[in-house]
Amino acid sequence: MSENFQEDFISTVSHELRTPLTSIRGFSQTMLNSWDKLDDDSKKKFLKIIEEQSNRLIHLVENMLAVTKLQACHEKFLLKEVRPRPIIDTVVAIVNNQYKSRQFFVRQSKNLPSILVDEDKFQQVMTNLIENSAKYSFEDTTINIDLTIKGDFVSIKVSDNGYGIDEKDYKKIFEKFSRLDNPLTRHVQGNGLGLYITKNLVDKMNGKIFVTSKDNLTTFEVLFPVYSIERQAGSKCIQ
Numbered sequence: 001m002s003e004n005f006q007e008d009f010i011s012t013v014s015h016e017l018r019t020p021l022t023s024i025r026g027f028s029q030t031m032l033n034s035w036d037k038l039d040d041d042s043k044k045k046f047l048k049i050i051e052e053q054s055n056r057l058i059h060l061v062e063n064m065l066a067v068t069k070l071q072a073c074h075e076k077f078l079l080k081e082v083r084p085r086p087i088i089d090t091v092v093a094i095v096n097n098q099y100k101s102r103q104f105f106v107r108q109s110k111n112l113p114s115i116l117v118d119e120d121k122f123q124q125v126m127t128n129l130i131e132n133s134a135k136y137s138f139e140d141t142t143i144n145i146d147l148t149i150k151g152d153f154v155s156i157k158v159s160d161n162g163y164g165i166d167e168k169d170y171k172k173i174f175e176k177f178s179r180l181d182n183p184l185t186r187h188v189q190g191n192g193l194g195l196y197i198t199k200n201l202v203d204k205m206n207g208k209i210f211v212t213s214k215d216n217l218t219t220f221e222v223l224f225p226v227y228s229i230e231r232q233a234g235s236k237c238i239q
Contacts, residue, residue: 017060020053066197077118077204081227084115084122084147084154091126092145099134108147114227115154117205122224126156128198129220133160136218153208153223165213173211174199 027046031038038046085108092104115122133143137160144159165173176196202209208223225231 017057020056020060023053024050024057060193064193066193077121079116079118079205079232081114081232082117082119082122084126084156084224085112087119087123088126088130088145088147088156091123091130095127095130095134098131101139102134102137103140103142104130104145105142106145106147109149112147112149113154115224116227116231117207117224121201121205125198125201125222128194129158129222132194133158133218133220136160137162149226150223152226154226155221155223157219157221159217159219161216162218164216164218165211167213170211170213174209 027050031043031046035043085106088106092106096102096104130143130145137143141161144157146155146157146159148155148157174195176193199209202222202224206225210221212219212221
């Protein structure tokens with residue numbers, strides 16, 4: 001890990017940690033000092049904020065660990081045959097439970113082949129993309145997930161309706177600590193690491209990732225190699 005990267009990483013992470021820690025401390029102190037003066041609704045509201053900020057910290061720490069592993073090349077990948085649909089269905093069920101106002105619609109081509117990926121890392125990629133679509137889309141809209149065959153790859157597209165992404169920012173969103181500025185992102189917590197991690201995981205599994213956005217419809221597409229015995233034989237544990 002380069003010295004410049006370390007300084008940039010520490011500076012940014014320190015800034016990201018400060019906001020949730022300040023919120024947790026502030027609301028905890030208020031409850032401790034004014035417990036008898038607060039009504040039940042206020043107590044529940046403050047506890048909910050503490051819970052949300054604690055979850056934000058956990059998510060940030062998990063992403064920090066993922067980034068440092070990737071940067072130091074300590075992340076191991078075991079490529080094997082994986083059926084994508086069951087994993088995507090599991091991810092959708094988990095994300096839908098968190099974003100109940102969104103609808104999720106999954107479609108796939110007939111005779112969709114298996115892919116050659118690391119199963120855990122593939123699930124992490126799909127979780128990041130589907131959760132992002134739910135997080136940054138408008139209320140009461142549909143997230144569409146399409147699985148098709150594209151040459152020697154399986155294409156997985158995740159589409160949502162939100163404020164969209166300017167074409168000039170297509171590359172920027174995959175960089176570390178990148179956050180776009182629009183009315184929706186200002187109200188959604190994030191640390192700008194999710195898509196950076198996602199792209200790195202996709203690249204290391206010999207895949208590709210693209211984004212297109214037009215008329216508030218944003219689509220992330222990932223391509224993963226179709227599984228074959230020859231590819232399995234030629235693959236190895238990547239570190």
